[in-house]
Each structure stands twice: as C-alpha cells, then as structure tokens.
Amino acid sequence: MAYQRRSFLKLMGVGGAFTLLPVGLARAATTPNPEDRAVYISASAGDDGDYYVSAFNASGKILFEQPLPGRGHDIGLRPDHVDVAAVERRPGLYGLILDRHTGDVRAKLHCPEDRRFYGHAIYSNDGRYLYITENDFDHARGVVSVWDAEDGYRRVAEFDSFGTGPHELHLMPDGEHLVIANGGLHTHPDRDGRTPLNISSMQPNLSIIDRRTGKLVHQAALKHDWHKLSIRHLDVSANGTIAAGFQYQGDLTNQVPLVGIWQPGSDIRPIEAPDTVQYRMRQYCGSVRFDASGQVFGISCPRGGLVTFWDAQTNDFLTHIAAPDGCGLAATDRAGEFVGTSGLGNGWRMDAIRRKRVELPDDSLKSQHWDNHLRRIIA
Amino acid sequence: MFCKPSWRTLLLSTTTVLAVGVISPGARADIPDENYQPVLAHLLGTVMPPKLDDFHAATENLTSEFKDFCSDPDKSGLEGTQAAFHAAMDIWQEIQPWRMGPLVANGRDQHIEYWPDKHGTAARQFRKLMFDKPAAYTDPEKLSGASAALQGFPALEEVLFADDHGDQMIAANEDGVFLCQYGTAIATNLGTLSGELQAEWPEFATAMENAGPDSMDYPTAKFAATDLYRALHEGLLIISSQKLARPLGDGEEDASAGRAESPISERSLRNIEHNLIGLFAIYDGTWGDVDEEGKGLAALIDNSLLDRSFKLNWQTVGDTVAELPPSVAEVLEQPDGYAALTDLKGQIDFLTTLVENDVGGNTQLGGGFNALDGD
Numbered sequence: 099m100a101y102q103r104r105s106f107l108k109l110m111g112v113g114g115a116f117t118l119l120p121v122g123l124a125r126a127a128t129t130p131n132p133e134d135r136a137v138y139i140s141a142s143a144g145d146d147g148d149y150y151v152s153a154f155n156a157s158g159k160i161l162f163e164q165p166l167p168g169r170g171h172d173i174g175l176r177p178d179h180v181d182v183a184a185v186e187r188r189p190g191l192y193g194l195i196l197d198r199h200t201g202d203v204r205a206k207l208h209c210p211e212d213r214r215f216y217g218h219a220i221y222s223n224d225g226r227y228l229y230i231t232e233n234d235f236d237h238a239r240g241v242v243s244v245w246d247a248e249d250g251y252r253r254v255a256e257f258d259s260f261g262t263g264p265h266e267l268h269l270m271p272d273g274e275h276l277v278i279a280n281g282g283l284h285t286h287p288d289r290d291g292r293t294p295l296n297i298s299s300m301q302p303n304l305s306i307i308d309r310r311t312g313k314l315v316h317q318a319a320l321k322h323d324w325h326k327l328s329i330r331h332l333d334v335s336a337n338g339t340i341a342a343g344f345q346y347q348g349d350l351t352n353q354v355p356l357v358g359i360w361q362p363g364s365d366i367r368p369i370e371a372p373d374t375v376q377y378r379m380r381q382y383c384g385s386v387r388f389d390a391s392g393q394v395f396g397i398s399c400p401r402g403g404l405v406t407f408w409d410a411q412t413n414d415f416l417t418h419i420a421a422p423d424g425c426g427l428a429a430t431d432r433a434g435e436f437v438g439t440s441g442l443g444n445g446w447r448m449d450a451i452r453r454k455r456v457e458l459p460d461d462s463l464k465s466q467h468w469d470n471h472l473r474r475i476i477a
Numbered sequence: 478m479f480c481k482p483s484w485r486t487l488l489l490s491t492t493t494v495l496a497v498g499v500i501s502p503g504a505r506a507d508i509p510d511e512n513y514q515p516v517l518a519h520l521l522g523t524v525m526p527p528k529l530d531d532f533h534a535a536t537e538n539l540t541s542e543f544k545d546f547c548s549d550p551d552k553s554g555l556e557g558t559q560a561a562f563h564a565a566m567d568i569w570q571e572i573q574p575w576r577m578g579p580l581v582a583n584g585r586d587q588h589i590e591y592w593p594d595k596h597g598t599a600a601r602q603f604r605k606l607m608f609d610k611p612a613a614y615t616d617p618e619k620l621s622g623a624s625a626a627l628q629g630f631p632a633l634e635e636v637l638f639a640d641d642h643g644d645q646m647i648a649a650n651e652d653g654v655f656l657c658q659y660g661t662a663i664a665t666n667l668g669t670l671s672g673e674l675q676a677e678w679p680e681f682a683t684a685m686e687n688a689g690p691d692s693m694d695y696p697t698a699k700f701a702a703t704d705l706y707r708a709l710h711e712g713l714l715i716i717s718s719q720k721l722a723r724p725l726g727d728g729e730e731d732a733s734a735g736r737a738e739s740p741i742s743e744r745s746l747r748n749i750e751h752n753l754i755g756l757f758a759i760y761d762g763t764w765g766d767v768d769e770e771g772k773g774l775a776a777l778i779d780n781s782l783l784d785r786s787f788k789l790n791w792q793t794v795g796d797t798v799a800e801l802p803p804s805v806a807e808v809l810e811q812p813d814g815y816a817a818l819t820d821l822k823g824q825i826d827f828l829t830t831l832v833e834n835d836v837g838g839n840t841q842l843g844g845g846f847n848a849l850d851g852d
Contacts, residue, residue: 143846172851187852217852267850304778330852349719350711351576353587372577378583384851390584400847422700425847443844453693467846 133279136476138437138445139182139198140426141170141469151184151196152466153475156437158445158458161390161464164201167192171217172266172471176225176247180204182473183219183228188265189291190215193230195251196473205251212236213243214291218266221247225271229309231264232256238284238296240264242276244306257312260305262296265330266386270306270362271338275315277362278343281328297347302329304342304360316362324354324368331385335392337364339410343383343397351475356383357406359395359413371406371415377416378402385471386427391433394450398438400425400470405438407450417453421446425461426472439468482770498756508777508841513698516687516762519772520705521682524764525575526754529678531765532572533671535565547657550647559637559658563744565667570748571755571764574712577704578681579674584625589670591626593719599626603635607652615658617665621791628666630739636660638741699842706774706842709759713829716749721822724805729815734806743804750798760836777840785845790831794824801834 120360134156142152142163149166151173173185181204185193193207194216209215209232228245240259245251259467261280268277282302283294294300302325306316327344334340340360347353356379357369370376380401388395393418398405400423407416424446426439434451438444443464445454542561546554556604569589579585587817591599602624608613613619620628636642636656645653646660685704688695695701724745737745758764762772775784800806801817808814837843 139751154739310573349593350715351593355582373584374578374582377576378704382851400845400851403703403845417693418694420700422696422703423845425851441848445661452757455693455696457690470847470851 104312122443134430136474137198138439138472138474139173139175139216140439140472141166141173141184141187142466143169143469144466150466151182151194151201151466153198153201153461154445154458154460156458158460158463160460160462161465162199162201164196164203166194170469172219173473174219174221174228174230175222175473175475176221176228179225179247180223181225181247181304181388182234182475183207183221183230183260184217185217185230187217187285187470188214189233189235189285190217193219195247207245207251207253209229210253212240214287216240216263216265220269220276223242223269226431227254227281227309229267231259231267233263233285235284235286235291238262240278240280242278242312244266255312258314258319259306259313260307261303262301263328264313266332268332268334268336268340269309271336274309275306276309277304277332277334277340277446279329279332280305281330281345282325283328283347297326300328300347302327303446304329304332304340304366306362317406318360318364318366318369320366327354327356329358332394333381333386333388335395335410337392339392340399341388341395341408341410343386343453344367345383346381348381352381354381356399358410359410367413369413369415371418374408375404376413376420378404379406385427387427387436389431389434389436389450390431391428394434395438396427396429396438396448396450398425398427401439405436405448407434417451419446419448419450419455421448421455425470428472428474430474431471437462437472437474439472441467441469443467479651480645484717485738486516508699510698512777513702514688516705516772516774516776517688517698517701519769520759521685523769524758524762524767524773526675526678526785527767528568528572528764529671529675532565532670532673534570535561535568536664536668536671539565540661540668543657543661543664547646547661548651550653550657552647555637555643555647559604559679559742562630562633562637562745566739566742566744566748567751569630569753571758573750574715574756575624575708575710575759577708578685581676582677582724585670585674587625588629590630591628592631593723594626594631595735596792598644599622599635601633607655610651610655615655615662617669620662620666621669623767628663629665633660633663633667634739634742636663638743672682702774702777702840703842705759706837706840707838709756709774710829710832712752712756712759713825713832716752717822717825717829720745720749720752721825722820724809725818725822726813732809732815732818735810735822737805740804740806743806744799745803745805746801746808747803750795750803753791753795753798758797760791761788762765774836774840776840777842778836780839783839787831787835790828794821794828797821797824 139153142150149169150163151162153161174183182198195205213232219230226276241255244255246254249334263281263283265281282300303319326347332342342358358366360366379399382401384398384400403422405421423441445458445463493690539561542558546558688698688701
C-alpha cells in the first residue's frame with residue numbers, strides 16, 4: 099500500500115514527499131477553507147420514517163430540508179440553473195424538481211403506471227433534458243426516460259437501456275452520449291419492487307447510448323463467472339474513463355472484484371484492493387466519484403464502513419479510510435479530496451493522498467441520516 | 478433418531494417469552510464507546526491468541542506425524558497422521574469464522590482451506606498432479622506459491638483419506654512416495670501459514686483495541702467491535718448457505734455429500750460443530766481454556782434473561798450437531814437423514830435471526846442506515 103501511495107504521489111508530480119507538495123495540494127490536508135462556498139446536497143432521512151432532500155455547507159451546517167413523500171436516492175444537477183432533480187429510489191413513483199438554494203418544489207414528475215423510477219437522474223449539458231433510469235417491469239427491461247425541462251418537464255421520449263435493472267447513469271465528456279450501469283437485477287412491484295427475481299440468470303452490463311437517438315454505441319459485460327456482480331454505480335472522468343462499483347449477489351466468501359474500469363471499446367477491467375481491504379468491502383460498493391483532478395476516484399463501501407481510493411492512471415488501489423455507515427461521496431475542488439456522509443449523521447472531509455479524515459465541524463449535520471449519494475454545488 | 482421436533486417449540490417459546498421483557502433497541506440510550514473497548518481487548522487480546530498458538534502447535538504436530546509416518550510407513554502411523562489432521566482441522570474450524578485481519582491477508586484463509594470449490598478445481602488439479610508428480614510440490618516453499626487448491630487442508634485430505642492413497646503410502650510405491658513427500662510439504666506449509674497468522678495477530682489486535690478518532694482504520698471502538706459482530710453473523714450465514722445448503726441441494730434427490738466441506742475425511746458436520754464453538758466465543762468470551770463467561774459481545778447486553786435465552790438456544794443447536802454423525806454422507810444414508818439436515822439448517826437460520834435481532838439490536842452493532850438498506 100505504501101508503495102502504491104508513493105507511486106501515486108510521484109504520478110502527481112510531487113516527488114512522494116508531503117513537504118514538497120505544490121501549494122494547492124498541500125492545502126488539501128488542512129481543515130475546511132472558510133472561503134469554500136460549496137453546497138452539498140443529498141437525500142436524507144429523519145428518525146421517524148421522514149425523508150428529505152437536504153443541503154449543507156462546507157462546514158456541515160444544514161441550509162435547508164425539503165420533505166419528500168418517500169425515500170430519495172441521488173440528486174441530478176441542472177447545469178447553470180437552480181433546478182435539481184430528486185427521483186425516488188427504486189421502485190420510485192415520484193420525482194421532484196427543487197430549487198437548489200431553498201429546496202422549494204418547482205415541478206413534479208410522475209412515473210407512468212407501467213414503469214418505476216430507479217433513483218438516478220442526469221441532465222444534458224445544456225440543461226434542457228433530464229434523463230432518468232426506469233424499470234419496465236412487465237418486460238424485465240431497463241429504460242431511460244427523457245424529460246424536457248423547457249417544456250414543463252414533459253416526458254418526451256424513452257430509450258432502451260440495453261439491459262435489466264438500470265441504475266446510475268452519466269453523461270460522457272462529449273455531452274452527446276449517456277453511460278448506463280445496467281445492474282442486471284429484475285424486480286417487480288408485485289413482489290415489493292426490490293427483491294431480485296433473477297439472480298441465477300442476471301446479466302449486468304455497462305452501455306453507452308446516443309442521448310438524442312437512443313442508439314447503442316458501446317456495451318461491455320464482465321465474464322460469465324462474475325455475472326452476479328451487479329454493476330450499479332459509476333462516474334466518468336474528463337478523459338472518458340469510467341469507474342464502476344459492483345454489488346455482489348453471490349456467496350459471502352467468493353473472491354470477486356468489486357471495482358471496474360472501463361474505456362469504451364475495450365473490456366471492463368476488474369481491479370481489487372489488498373485482501374484485508376477487499377474483505378472489508380463486504381461484497382458491496384455504494385457511491386463512485388472521481389476527484390477534481392480526475393486522477394483519483396473514491397468508492398464508498400457502506401456495509402464495510404470504508405471509503406476506498408484508487409489511482410485512475412494506473413488502476414491501482416491507493417488507500418482506504420474508515421467511514422462508519424458512510425456512502426455519500428462528492429469531490430471537492432481539490433485534488434484527492436472528497437466530502438463523505440454517513441447514515442449515522444457524520445460528514446467528513448477526506449484526503450485520499452495523505453490518508454486523512456476530518457469531521458465537518460457543524461453538528462447540525464448529525465440531525466439526519468444521510469442517504470446513499472451526495473452532490474456538490476458551487477454556490 | 479435425528480429429528481428433534483421440539484427445538485422449534487423450545488426456541489420460539491423462549492424468544493416469545495423474552496420479547497415481553499426486552500426493551501426495543503430504538504428506545505435505548507447509546508452504549509458509550511468505552512464499553513466496547515473491554516470486549517475488544519478480551520476477544521482479540523485474551524481469547525484468540527492461545528487458539529492461534531494451539532493451531533500452530535497442531536500443524537507443527539501434523540508435520541511431525543507426517544514425517545514420522547513417511548520414514549517408516551505403517552497402518553498405525555497412517556492412523557496417527559490422520560488423527561493429527563483431525564486435531565489441526567478441529568482448531569482451524571473454530572478459528573475459521575473469525576474472518577478478519579491476518580486470517581484473510583494475502584488470501585491466507587483460502588490457502589489454509591480452499592473451499593467452497595464450486596468448479597472441482599482441487600480434484601482436477603490433484604489428478605493432474607498425481608499424473609505428473611512434479612518435484613516442486615514436495616518442496617514446502619515452492620508449494621506455497623502454487624494454486625491455493627493444492628496447498629491446504631483439502632489437498633491434505635486427498636492425500637490422507639482419498640481412495641487407496643493410505644495403502645500406497647504404506648506400500649511406498651511410486652505414487653505412495655510422492656504422496657508422502659507432497660503431504661509432508663502441505664503440512665509444513667500449513668505450519669508456516671499458521672505461524673504467520675500467530676505472528677501477525679497481535680499488531681492487528683492492537684490496532685483494533687486502540688480504536689480512536691485518529692485511526693483511519695477504526696475510528697471508534699464500536700466500529701471495531703462491529704467486525705466481531707459481523708464475524709458472528711456471517712459465520713452463521715456461511716454455515717447455512719454454504720456448509721448445509723450446498724449438500725442439501727434443491728431437494729432430497731439433488732442432495733450430495735460431495736458438495737459438503739471435508740467430505741473425504743467424513744467430517745463435514747464435525748466442522749460445523751467446531752465452527753459453533755469459535756462463534757460462540759465471540760458472543761460469550763468463553764473458548765476452551767479461556768473460560769471467562771460473559772466477556773464477549775454478551776457484556777454489552779444489559780438483560781440477563783435474554784442472555785440466558787440466547788445461550789440456551791445456542792446450546793440446543795450445538796447439541797443437535799453433536800448428536801449427528803460427523804459425516805454428511807452418513808446422515809444422508811439414514812431414512813430421515815435429509816430431514817435431519819434440513820432441520821439443522823432451520824435451527825442455524827433461526828439462530829441467525831436471534832443474532833440479528835437480539836445481539837445486533839442490544840449491542841447496537843447490527844444497524845446502519847446505508848449498510849442495511851442501500852441501493
């Protein structure tokens with residue numbers, strides 16, 4: 099591990115020595131910059147089955163809590179606009195468009211009767227279209243719905259996701275393609291909408307479609323022996339590298355990779371942490387996020403209470419930081435630095451390069467159970 | 478003979494009665510973090526090290542027995558070596574569920590025992606090995622770099638118990654000589670692995686015992702203790718989902734003792750019996766000579782009635798396993814054998830729910846908003 103971290107520092111051009119770090123990187127190890135005006139936004143829950151979209155500042159002070167009709171999941175951010183999209187987690191029926199500054203509801207989305215939202219949404223770069231992953235449950239088929247933000251969020255199209263159980267999706271750097279994590283799990287609302295019905299035959303994949311036509315451009319799957327690795331979450335770096343986190347549906351003792359790197363056009367490259375960390379990942383990854391530099395990505399493992407960090411250039415494991423019940427993960431504007439949140443109410447600033455974790459100072463954050471995903475907004 | 482229809486009634490009745498007096502975890506105040514520290518210190522610092530010493534001694538003894546047997550092979554020597562195998566395996570099966578730190582480092586648990594072997598890798602590689610008889614596999618150091626399937630207990634089981642391997646070793650024919658040398662190398666390698674485990678444990682235990690906000694591995698004692706709770710919980714899940722569900726198959730006609738653990742040495746259920754001893758130590762803090770009752774996770778449960786009930790339930794399951802023959806094959810040959818194994822699985826599953834609800838709830842180690850219900 100030490101070797102890998104030294105290699106990474108070398109890669110970063112900092113000679114492997116802390117004191118030689120450039121100013122920008124050295125500052126990353128300090129406590130939150132009081133000038134940091136970033137706002138973090140996430141689905142959350144109270145103690146009594148009450149659910150919210152909540153925002154907090156860089157110190158962890160809660161700025162607003164907007165009640166939701168049911169448990170949320172991820173938040174889609176409309177570029178250069180106040181809108182954010184909160185879509186109910188699977189099997190979801192509602193989507194709310196909120197004002198990112200106040201939490202006020204600006205529009206409501208209703209899922210068609212024969213579809214269910216799957217918790218993730220992403221906007222096009224021009225902010226006009228919102229794309230949401232959905233389950234066409236009667237046909238065990240994933241779809242991506244398209245909503246026109248400039249036409250009152252009217253549902254204007256629906257594309258095949260080219261897999262079952264689509265979950266997180268992202269725009270590719272060209273802004274014209276969507277990459278979709280098709281988790282492979284078929285669920286049906288008549289069977290609670292969450293229980294997997296096809297584990298023995300599940301076929302997860304990563305698919306890239308044209309966001310205007312829905313045409314499949316690239317697709318990759320893991321080898322058949324690993325077909326129970328549900329590919330659920332992903333992030334895309336500026337150079338088009340896709341990092342993905344898996345959730346294993348097989349035995350606890352099976353030795354399987356939980357992280358993959360994909361360069362479209364090639365195979366998914368599975369990567370693993372050292373055994374003692376891999377084991378503590380507990381066969382389950384939550385959020386995936388690249389840092390501001392695109393050279394590091396973090397993957398949270400809430401069942402193991404860890405956040406793992408990886409070198410995006412070499413695909414090596416870098417380090418891990420304990421984060422009890424931690425799952426939400428957002429990159430700050432500093433290389434190698436992330437903010438993480440937990441279901442226990444914690445918020446941390448985590449430095450992957452120096453392996454450091456600092457609790458956000460404001461205690462108001464602790465009034466909520468922070469849900470799976472976290473987004474950073476520049477205020 | 479095997480069916481104990483009363484267990485369900487017994488387990489359910491004790492739990493139901495107790496439920497009246499158990500305060501729901503949600504209504505409890507948080508257990509102070511310092512309360513978890515003595516549990517960590519006891520389990521990791523007092524309970525486990527002597528067992529690792531025992532395991533290392535058992536593997537060293539196994540090596541010694543193997544060498545003695547092979548120097549002048551006879552039936553008595555074979556039986557002595559087989560007994561040494563069982564003694565080492567008994568201790569390993571108690572340690573095995575403590576899946577953490579040095580046990581899993583560098584794939585060590587798989588090198589000690591490669592199982593489950595879904596694709597029959599060990600048998601296939603063993604056949605090829607006996608055909609080629611490569612000298613490298615008689616060198617413990619080189620063997621340690623070979624396939625995990627060929628360097629631990631399952632491979633040794635093939636050597637000592639499969640087919641006519643014992644007779645061949647006694648006859649000291651070409652196959653027998655290779656088997657003796659290969660078996661000695663496996664035993665020596667197990668001694669090395671158990672020695673590494675013994676040596677690495679203290680540093681790992683200290684890191685967990687010194688949990689605190691500055692630790693990037695264990696920021697609180699409670700978080701460290703969660704790994705012990707998980708070992709208890711997952712240990713039961715593994716017994717049910719792998720050690721019993723695999724041989725049970727999809728139904729009585731699909732049942733196969735060959736899919737159980739250690740089928741050749743006919744000790745699949747003996748393994749479970751010893752698993753339960755090691756797992757109970759996590760709860761109670763009592764393990765063999767380390768007899769300090771109530772210093773495990775039980776120390777965090779402020780309800781003596783619930784504690785007694787849990788122990789009674791555990792004892793009931795332990796008694797059930799102990800009354801069964803050690804071999805799954807032998808059980809399945811009985812008219813009601815399949816039902817007996819199914820019944821045992823049901824008991825383990827019920828014990829698992831008690832761990833989740835009573836132990837996990839009352840120790841406050843079983844929760845997690847994201848950990849339990851993510852997406």
